[in-house]
Every structure is written in C-alpha cells, then in structure tokens.
Amino acid sequence: MQTYISSLPPRRPAAAPRSLSLLGSTGSIGTQALEVVRAHPDRLRVAALAAGRNAELLAQQAAEFRPSLLCVMDKETADRLRPLLPGGYAPDILTGEEGCVEAARLEDADMVLSSIVGAAGLRPTHAAVAAGKMVALANKESLVLAGHLVREMCAETGATILPVDSEHNALFQAAAFEEARALRRLVLTASGGPFRHKEASFLENVTPKQALNHPNWSMGAKISIDSATLMNKGLEVIEACHLFGVDMDRVGVVVHPQSIVHSLAEFVDGSMLAHMGAPDMRVAIAHCLCFPERVGTGVEPVDLAKLGGLTFEEPRWDDFPCLRLAREAYAASRSHPIVLNAANEVAVELFLAGRLPFLGIPGLIDSCLAAHDGRAAEDLESILDLDREARQRARELARAGEAA
Incomplete structure (x- = not known):
C-alpha cells in the first residue's frame, strides 16, 4: 500500500x-x-x-x-x-x-x-x-x-x-505493509454513537448532554458530537483516502456497536484482517510513540467468551447525513472538504452553546457546501484563508437562520 x-x-x-x-x-x-x-x-x-x-x-x-x-x-x-x-x-x-x-x-x-x-x-x-x-x-x-x-x-x-486515530492505526497494523495490488478495500468501523437505535423524530430534540454521552469511548466534547452525528466517520473516510493513497470507492464504513474491531482490511483473495482490542486509545498511542516496538499499556485484552458476540450493521445514511456529506465533499474538489470541516466546527460550537439544534448541524454544513464556488486552495495559506472564510459564511448562515 x-x-x-x-x-x-x-x-x-x-x-x-x-x-x-x-x-x-x-x-x-x-x-x-x-x-x-x-x-x-x-x-x-x-x-x-x-x-x-x-x-x-x-x-x-x-x-x-x-x-x-x-x-x-x-x-x-x-x-x-x-x-x-x-x-x-x-x-x-x-x-x-x-x-x-x-x-x-x-x-x-x-x-x-x-x-x-x-x-x-x-x-x-x-x-x-x-x-x-x-x-x-x-x-x-x-x-x-x-x-x-x-x-x-x-x-x-x-x-x-x-x-x-484508532481506526487508521488499526488499518496501518493490518495492511500498511501489504502489496497495494493485494488490497481490495479498507473498512472503517463506527460505534454508531449514542443515538444508533433512536427514531428519527428523537433526533429533533437532542440536547448537548445527550450527544456528549458516548457509549464506548471517553473523548473530548468536539469529537463526541462528531461521533453522535457520524461526521467523525466522514472525516475519517477522507483521512484514510489521503493516508493510504486509495480512492473513496475503496473505503467502506460499517457500524460495529461493541467497538472491539477497530477496522478491517479486505484483500483480493477474499480474506479480511481485523484489528481487535478494547476501546482504549492508549493502545494506538503507544503503538505510534514506541513504533516499531510494542510495549505494555495497562489495557487488558478483551475476554471474547465473556463478550459473547460481535455485530455489524449498515450506517443509517438518511438519519445521519454527515457521513454522506463528507463523501460528497471529497468527491467534489480538493477545497470542498475544507468548507465541510469549517462548517462542521462552527455548527458543533453553536450546538454546544444551545444556538443550533442537533439536526441543524448537517443542515448548516449542507448549506455551506452548496454556497462554495469550488475555487482551488492548493498551498497552506490559501487553505487557511478558505477555512476562515468558510467559518464566517457558516456563522452568517446560522445567524440568518436564527433571525428567520
């Protein structure tokens, strides 16, 4: 790879x-x-x-x-x-x-x-x-x-x-040293967040406290909200494309609520290699900090017999549109993901402040992407300039929505 x-x-x-x-x-x-x-x-x-x-x-x-x-x-x-x-x-x-x-x-x-x-x-x-x-x-x-x-x-x-990132570290361990021609697909796992089984109507009134209550991982506020909206997985799909040099159509997502399988590599012979472990970031952190050696982390191995089973399911694309928006942004141009990320950071900030509903997060992102003219941003300064402009646009659109 x-x-x-x-x-x-x-x-x-x-x-x-x-x-x-x-x-x-x-x-x-x-x-x-x-x-x-x-x-x-x-x-x-x-x-x-x-x-x-x-x-x-x-x-x-x-x-x-x-x-x-x-x-x-x-x-x-x-x-x-x-x-x-x-x-x-x-x-x-x-x-x-x-x-x-x-x-x-x-x-x-x-x-x-x-x-x-x-x-x-x-x-x-x-x-x-x-x-x-x-x-x-x-x-x-x-x-x-x-x-x-x-x-x-x-x-x-x-x-x-x-x-x-646990998903990309898992893929690195499973596939980074395989021949590129042997790889068919990378599969990122997602926990599904705290609202995996909630009805679409429930999402209309989600509070920040509810969205911050991730079932498996202990994370900061921003990434916890991104996990609840599935934007975190959308950003990770884009990250995987750049990190491993693969096209978007070779990166899949599957919901795995136990968060034991951190991601999988699928090969042309029909085999799959999965990286498994407890949902504890110290494993991935230690793997990187001490690479290429493995060291003790204090994290206990998973007791598979006690766990009993691992399940997988399709993401709810319609109810959690941020995942789709991320894939569409990456396919649109190099600059669309800049706008996607800027709008998301503003939307999450407004949601946590009680100024934007939970479903307003993908709505604001979608509006910002629709308003983007697609102009190129190839060097660091132009990327940062577009990031600032996109944030300003997102705040303006949000204020206009509040006024309406």
Missing part, C-alpha cells in the same frame, strides 16, 4: 529514549500519551508540551516531565502558568500559534504528537512535516484540509506519519 510510512524508524536502545513534543498535552489524547510516557521512561521522554488555557494541568505535567519548552494559547495563560512551576525549573514559555509551530519543529524532538483539536492543528502539523519529523497524527483535520499538501511535503522532507 502507498502510505506516509516512508521508512521504518530505527530501533533505539534503552539508553536513548525517543524525545517527544506533545501538542495538545492537556486534552484527552495528550493526557493518555503522558500515561504511556510515564510507564516507559526508558523509551520515551518529553522535550516540549503545548496546551491551550489549562495552566493548572500543564503546570502539573511540566513539573513531572520537565520539558525544556512549554507553549500556551496566550500571554494571560503564560502569566498564570509561570508562578505554578516548581522553583529552579525555568523552561522557555511560548504563546499562540507561532509558539506551537516552534514546539512542532523543535530540534530536540524526535517525534511530534499532533493532537490539537480541529483545523487549529494544521499549521503545527505542517511545520513538523516540513522539519522532517516523525509525526504521530491524532489531528485528522490536517489531512482533511491539506492531505495532498502533506503527502507532497512528506516526500520532500522524509517525514513519517503514524496514524493515532
């Missing part, structure tokens, strides 16, 4: 732990990544931590792992952070997007974990790839917005991307 895996990282002796720059260290992925680091100090050390505005948690992380560089969202957060740090420990503290970019290309970092939520993770991911880093990618939006650009830069710099 054609992937971003340009070469295998060398096996490292215990005396030379891999140094990490963790972008989004106070989020769900970041905190779990630090659990892996904590369990394997002989293999991993922290060179930089970048977070948003959670100065208190970042200070605790910094005190434990003592990175040379910290980054926060703004000066106000930096001012709150400094007095929280232990005496005698004086790391460099940077702020804003530029600070995060510096953390991404830090010379002392062997690997960058990109786990900033949303399109905000694109520029730091781009910087890490431009610097030729190994990138453990948990920011799918980087590929949704700029997959072609990231691929080209990986080829130029020798950067390596390892997928942290």
